[in-house]
Amino acid sequence: MEIKRGIPVSPGIAIGEAFLLEAEGVRIPRHFISESQIESEVGRLEQAMAEARKELEDLSGHVTERAGSKIAEIFSAHADMLQDEYFRQEFLERIRDKKYTAEFAVSRTMRRWRKMFHDDPFLATRVADLDDLERRLLRRLLGARREELDSLSSDVILVAHDMSPSQTASVDQERVKGIAMDAGGPTGHTAIIASALGIPAVVGLGSVSDDLGGGDQIIVDGHRGLLIVDPDEETLESYRQRRSQAIETEMTLLEELRDLPAETIDGRRVEIMANIEFPREVTRAVEHGAEGIGLYRTEFLYLTSETAPTEQEHVEAYTEAMRQLDGRPIIIRTFDLGADKFVGESELAHEKNPFLGRRSIRYCLDHPEILREQLRAILRVSTLGEVKVMFPMVASTEELMTLRRLLNDLREEFDRAGESYDHEMEVGIMIEVPSAAVYADVLADYVDFFSIGTNDLIQYTLAIDRANEHVADMYQPLHPAVLRLIKMTVDAAHDKGIKVGLCGEMGSEIIYTILLLGLGIDSFSVAPPFVVPEIKKIIRTVKYDDAREMARRILQCTEVDRAMEQLMDFDRELLPVLFP
């Protein structure tokens, strides 16, 4: 048994078989053979090795002609590695002595070598050679029996070095019970999607994808950020119990609170909405008592295909979400790509300082055709229910005026064409750039609502990249400057009579619920869905006056630690069940 520590990004417990995404999304279906199969298995391996070697030698020949001998030597080196007698013996021993299938023997042998190479920084670059060899052999061995990520036949826990957004997006939530990843941080796309889909996930594990073999039994502990490899019976049992207990607690809260409003004892009513990436997440959010969708991140429409989605594709996605919402409101945020998120035709990728570059609304204002398609789609679905549109990253009145004009032009087009749309559709902006927060009193004149995006607001205010391990501990939601900006935004909005929501991660961390309530937030949009009942529970237990008093005290704190202590004390006293 081995325990590895990472960053928990999606809570829950998953127990199952590892599916290593690394080997080209290939999974080894069978691991052991019987005594009588040994010789035929050895034969299969020998044949695969001979074929792979032939392939490599041919490749080396071709490449010599085209690209010179140095590159060809890489392939001839691979062919050489395959001829290595010690290597071959190791494969054979695993088949003969341990009765592994040829595939499993290859995977395990490679794993051992990879581990050895990995420990030495000088050799770490050679790991790619081993990966390449492993893939080549497994391709030969598995032939048509390859199993792909999008057509899994049994439940697995996905283990990967890193995942592209489209890989993450294509995860089959019926089959993938957990995710463990070498790379990544709490704000990466894997984290966002895993928690949205309710799949327990741990990221930032370092080198698990090298150390694990396909088919290993593992446990993903998404609460404590642990990955347990080859658990012993005792550990397994205790996790099985915890898994069922967690489900029970969640179910009890759910039953109790799903249909009740988030209203304090003294009558302050706020909204609890959910953040989603995909329309298919709506049902789960609603089942957990979300009153609507407070943030529909539409980026994944852009990430799953090479070209920008058409108006019709937008319409189909939105219609699907609204069908599941059954009349509940939805806030659709427009294209917010750039910086940390990958985009197909990557004009965005080459900026030196992408977070301060042409991302999000800035990109859209330079490419209005992208925005136009999306806004037309939003107008078209606006008659199907309560639709609001929200622009990200807006920081000036000029940007807002341009956006308003663009929307008005489209409305006129609709009028001329006689197409119907919701004339009262609300238009809001995210407050996620410090300048927007400071300037909120003016911006409030131009919009129907605000939604505070704390992830970016904190990062831009404190000049801290949370994914950077050297400064990550300085990413502090409770920093007085951050809290003042939230307060300024809320006060400015309320002065002008508009509502202000909060859709950043801070809103989903229940430790901050009281503070945000006390600061005057009108609407929480949260993820994953299971925090909805928890937040409702907190709000229904507290007095608004007490929360406001708490917020006042926290705002006066000059030390983050002190603020955290006060919050924790208050939370614990209020609801010991939720704050152990």
Place this chain on the structure above:
Amino acid sequence: MAEPQNHTVKVRIGNELGFHVRPVQRFAELARLFQSEVEVEINGRRVPGKSVMNLMSLGGRHGDEMTITACGPDARQCASVLRFLAEQDFFVEDNLEVESCTERHIDRLAALASCFDSDIRAKVDSVEVDAKQREALMEVGLAATSRPRFEIAGEDAEQARAVLENLAGHCFYIEDEMVGKGRKSG
């Protein structure tokens, strides 16, 4: 052939990139031409010297000392050949000047031939010279692309032939770019 014996030599790794893929390949390839068991030790780790995977796993860097031990009937010849290879930066010449080519392959042939006791004659066109004599090879104007025929007589003739044919087969390991389309044998 002589009785089994042990021969150990120590060499410092001279090439910038260390004991990486190509050096390892060449080392194992030459080691496999001998009957002797070969072991290589770097920084306290000792592995079989005919296995590319094992050699690679040593992660030998520029400046590391490698200890080569050969054990078997041809241990002395084996150790000398491998030492020469290591001293010559494993014939990995990323920055070799074109002018120096002519001499370098002759140096290699003469030095490797000298690792053996057998009498070794190299035939280029119709001229035959002592392959251990650098000057003689210079005089017949042996080119890196030429494929001399070897007349070898003596107790270690078999190993000597294997090593020298390997060398000539790889165009003396002079980088292909410099000798045009090189003939690469297996």
